[in-house]
Amino acid sequence: MAQATQAPVKNGEAPAAGDDRDPAANRLHGFSREELHGLLADMLLYRRFEEKAEEAYAIGRIGGFCHLHIGQEGLAAGAIKPLRADDLVITAYREHTQAIAKGIPPRAVMAELYGRVGGCSGGRGGSMHLFDTTVGFYGGHGIVGGQIPLGAGLAWAIRYRGGDQVCVCFMGDAAVNQGAFLESLNMSAVWQLPVIYVVENNGYGMGTAFSRVSVTEMEVRSGAYGIPAHTVNGQDVLETYRFFEGLAERVRGGAGPQFVNAITYRFRGHSMSDPVSGTYRSKEEVEAHLQGEDPITILRDRLMDAGLLAQEELETIDAAARAASEDAADFADASPQPDPSTLYDHVYAEINPHGRLFLDGRGGSHG
Amino acid sequence: MGGSSWMGGAAPMAEITYREALNAAMCQEMDRDDSVFLLGEEVAEYDGAYKVSRGMLARYGDRRVVDSPISELGFAGLCVGAAMSGLRPICEFMTFNFSFLALDQVINSAAKMLYMTNGQVPIPMVFRGPTGAALQLSAQHSQACETYYVHAPGVKLVTPATPADAKGLLAAAIRDDDPVAVMEGELLYNVRGEVPDEEYVIPLGVADLKRAGDDVSIITHGKMVHVALQAARALAREEIEAEVLDLRSLRPLDVDAILASVAKTNRVVYLEEGWPFAGVGAQIVSLIQDEAFDDLDAPVLRVTQADVPMPYAKNLEQLAKPGVKAVVEACRKVLYMPGTIT
Numbered sequence: 001m002a003q004a005t006q007a008p009v010k011n012g013e014a015p016a017a018g019d020d021r022d023p024a025a026n027r028l029h030g031f032s033r034e035e036l037h038g039l040l041a042d043m044l045l046y047r048r049f050e051e052k053a054e055e056a057y058a059i060g061r062i063g064g065f066c067h068l069h070i071g072q073e074g075l076a077a078g079a080i081k082p083l084r085a086d087d088l089v090i091t092a093y094r095e096h097t098q099a100i101a102k103g104i105p106p107r108a109v110m111a112e113l114y115g116r117v118g119g120c121s122g123g124r125g126g127s128m129h130l131f132d133t134t135v136g137f138y139g140g141h142g143i144v145g146g147q148i149p150l151g152a153g154l155a156w157a158i159r160y161r162g163g164d165q166v167c168v169c170f171m172g173d174a175a176v177n178q179g180a181f182l183e184s185l186n187m188s189a190v191w192q193l194p195v196i197y198v199v200e201n202n203g204y205g206m207g208t209a210f211s212r213v214s215v216t217e218m219e220v221r222s223g224a225y226g227i228p229a230h231t232v233n234g235q236d237v238l239e240t241y242r243f244f245e246g247l248a249e250r251v252r253g254g255a256g257p258q259f260v261n262a263i264t265y266r267f268r269g270h271s272m273s274d275p276v277s278g279t280y281r282s283k284e285e286v287e288a289h290l291q292g293e294d295p296i297t298i299l300r301d302r303l304m305d306a307g308l309l310a311q312e313e314l315e316t317i318d319a320a321a322r323a324a325s326e327d328a329a330d331f332a333d334a335s336p337q338p339d340p341s342t343l344y345d346h347v348y349a350e351i352n353p354h355g356r357l358f359l360d361g362r363g364g365s366h367g
Numbered sequence: 368m369g370g371s372s373w374m375g376g377a378a379p380m381a382e383i384t385y386r387e388a389l390n391a392a393m394c395q396e397m398d399r400d401d402s403v404f405l406l407g408e409e410v411a412e413y414d415g416a417y418k419v420s421r422g423m424l425a426r427y428g429d430r431r432v433v434d435s436p437i438s439e440l441g442f443a444g445l446c447v448g449a450a451m452s453g454l455r456p457i458c459e460f461m462t463f464n465f466s467f468l469a470l471d472q473v474i475n476s477a478a479k480m481l482y483m484t485n486g487q488v489p490i491p492m493v494f495r496g497p498t499g500a501a502l503q504l505s506a507q508h509s510q511a512c513e514t515y516y517v518h519a520p521g522v523k524l525v526t527p528a529t530p531a532d533a534k535g536l537l538a539a540a541i542r543d544d545d546p547v548a549v550m551e552g553e554l555l556y557n558v559r560g561e562v563p564d565e566e567y568v569i570p571l572g573v574a575d576l577k578r579a580g581d582d583v584s585i586i587t588h589g590k591m592v593h594v595a596l597q598a599a600r601a602l603a604r605e606e607i608e609a610e611v612l613d614l615r616s617l618r619p620l621d622v623d624a625i626l627a628s629v630a631k632t633n634r635v636v637y638l639e640e641g642w643p644f645a646g647v648g649a650q651i652v653s654l655i656q657d658e659a660f661d662d663l664d665a666p667v668l669r670v671t672q673a674d675v676p677m678p679y680a681k682n683l684e685q686l687a688k689p690g691v692k693a694v695v696e697a698c699r700k701v702l703y704m705p706g707t708i709t
Contacts, residue, residue: 090448122485131484138451139484143475149441150476153448160404160430160454180471183441190436346482347520349489349544355572355619358520359650361657 028306029238036303037317039237042081043073043296044321046097049106050268052325053096053113057272061333062113066127067094071267074295075200076101078240079168079262083248088158090138090151091170093128094200098170103135110328111335118335124346136165144205145171145178148197152184155195155257166251167195168244174205176221177213185225188257196244196251196258197222200234202266207280222259234264235295238302265289378563386556388530389419389495392537393457395566397427400455403541404431406446407459407496416461417497417556443469443494447476447546450492455541460496463512463550470515477546478521491544495537498526499590499640500677501553503684509677511641513589516548517617517650523547523571524617526589530560532615535569543571552590572619576628580608583698584628586651587638588614591689595638598694609698617647625651626659633664634701638694643671665701670694 026033050068057066069076072094080089080101089102099109104120112119113127120132121140130140138154141147151169158165175181176199188195201218203210210218219229232243240262247258267290269275277283303309348357383391397403405420405427411434414421424432435442439460446456460466466473477490494516500509517524523545527533533551540547577592578599585595592613599609612628614621629635635655637648648669655667673687 088452119485121483121487124485125483129483131487133484133487138488141476143471146444146471146475149444149472150448150451152441153445153450154452155448156445157449157452157454160449180440180444183436183438184445186436187438187441187445346484346486348523349481349486349491352523352543352570352572352619354570354621355616356622357523357572357619359618359620359654 026308028302028308029242031238033308036299036308037313039077039081039241040296040299040303040309040314041317041321042077042101043237043299044318045106045324046073046076046100047296048318048321048325049100049110049328050096052329053110054268054272056110056113056329062127063115064126065093066113066272067270068268068272069094069097071289071294072200072202072234072264073097074237074240075198075234075262075264078234078237079170079198079244082241082245083168084165086136087165087248088136088138088154088167089170090147090154090167091140092144092147092172092175093140093142094172095130095140095170096127099130099132099137099140102137104130104132104137106324106328107331108132111332114332114335115337116332116335117338118331123338145175145180147171148175148178148180148184151195151197152188152193155188155193156191158194159191164252165194166248167193168198168248169195170198170200172205173199173201173203173210173218174208174213175199176218182225185222185227185257185259189225189227192254192256194251194257196247196260197227198260198262200264201261202264204266204270204280206270207274209280218261227257227259229259229261231261231263234262235293235298237295237299265293267294378565380561381564382559383530383562384556385527385530385533385551385558385560386417386419388534388562389537389551390421390423391562392534392541393420393423394426395534396538396541397431402453403455403457404433405457405459406433406435406442408435408437408461410434410459415459417553419556420459439465439468440472444472444476446492447472447480447490450477450490450546451480451488453491456492457541458492458494460494462508462553463496463498463548464508464510466494466496466512467515473516473522473546474519478519480521481545482521489544490546493537493540493547493549495540495549496551497553497556498550499552500684500688503679503681504677505679506676511639511672513550513617513639513647514641514645516550517647521546523619524550525571525615526550526617527615528555528577528589528592528613530558531562531567532569532575534562535567536571536615538568539571542568547571550589555590558593569615571616572621573615574621574624575613575615576610576624577613578609578611580610580632582608582632583610583634583636583702584612584632585609585636585638585694585698586612586614586625586628588617588647589640591638591640594689594691595694597691598698601691601695602698607698607702622654622658625654629655629659629662633662634698635663635667636670636694636697636701637667638670638689640689641672642674643669644674646671665703668697668701670697
């Protein structure tokens, strides 16, 4: 059975989420029973959704690259659920569950993975380019680190307009070695932008351990730019939630940019073509994390230990997660492929009345 | 010089520099739209590396005229991110040569965003700055960068050659809902010309016939318009009337104007500042042979920079740059005239 206190947490500013259970008041770590069940339901949905995507990939319903978030669900729920609806999230390409957490319906995410018109990007983006600006989800970016300056720009726009939203910009641990990261942190500090940079530190950039490509610890990477660093255990969704809840309010209040090293672990390969364990990490290592650091079993056990979750309730919640994932796949299956006549749509927002925009002799009707 | 027929009538004009015209366009657009801001290296307190933004910090304040760190990738991406949120950034590169550091954000983010979001996220922004060679700036500061931008669907590109075009095209670029690169020229900033005082916008995608002629078409863009006009004057001394078609906008491309000129003269020379391999001229030649093959009386020739990095030594630089003499020779060749002028 999983234990709640495994992951190596250093310098965390959030209070430890250990022994503050209050069964009499039906509360744990300040969360009500309903809120706790909600977080469990969220994470189980992410898990079942990704398992369904894995299955669909295996039978060819999903193509291209497909990066699963299994093992890292505590961060999707814990970092995004505390945000306001009008806060902004931008991220890299392991983003299916983050998109759902911010409010894109699972149906629209799955249909996008299937490349169908019902997808949140109309089938034009795919797994790595999920977007729905109506819920504040700005992608879905495929170049490591490429989303970081964009996140700074979203935060710039918030400040420019005098708004009080925050932008949460996720990245993998390998992205901190990109120049885009360094430049963006510096600009964010100079201009005191309302942005929280979150490293989903699962220890590996594809198959390369972080320690092999950095002689410094993750925590020190933002210090050179004057940006406060925090470390949080991303496998503990309650700690993570409380931490981001507080941090978002501080940034909203003018605390400036923040850097969060969120410790997590990827239970699947880098992408669907990468085995779970093998050349760069051992079976034993993966097994140890599966046993001790599954964010879902950690929460489940804590709730059960605290008398806040019955077996039947768990089964009901899980059944709903499975049903929603099945429903998403059914929806995606039924959604049509994009109409071939739309190939040239949305290359340009403005089709100028003069001149030709497409030089291939095929897009003539568009300019 | 052919005027811009768009305005018609007799609008009040002033003779100003190309630099001042760009400044006027930015001020014109910043006055009418608070979502427009200027960001780049040295644009605020220094008044711009080439003084294009002179006085704008005092006029608009540091919220809207912003000095950036020397971080081309970072600040270009920040501007794209701001545009994702609906602002209209003017991102100044001190030269487009430096924008190679930023090309990931130009191509992977700005150009592709609208498409991969299925139309949800337009990028209404401008990348601007000088392109091409000045005088003895050597290999890394002299490159014509048009090809890199115009290659990507999703990007628009204009190359004003005159002060009036600078004002009108930059204004149109700022108002356009797509990412538009506005490529200027260090050697153009001091060029003077008549520019309408009033609000002035030239639609993208409209070429301008800078000189009419019946014998041969010199089609070109940007700074090379001036070389083409000099060549046309030299040819006129031999009683050859060359017309000079300034494309002004490479994407959208005024194909009708190109085809009309080909139909009129049946002989074409494409002049550009960049390298020949996969250059802008290669696209124009392809277009003409696709759509106007029967109008041609001679193969289309290109005059480009020599296919070498720009050398520093003055004599070698002169050899590498496309000049009047090479244009005249190319025109004589497509006219099947023997010999060359000296």
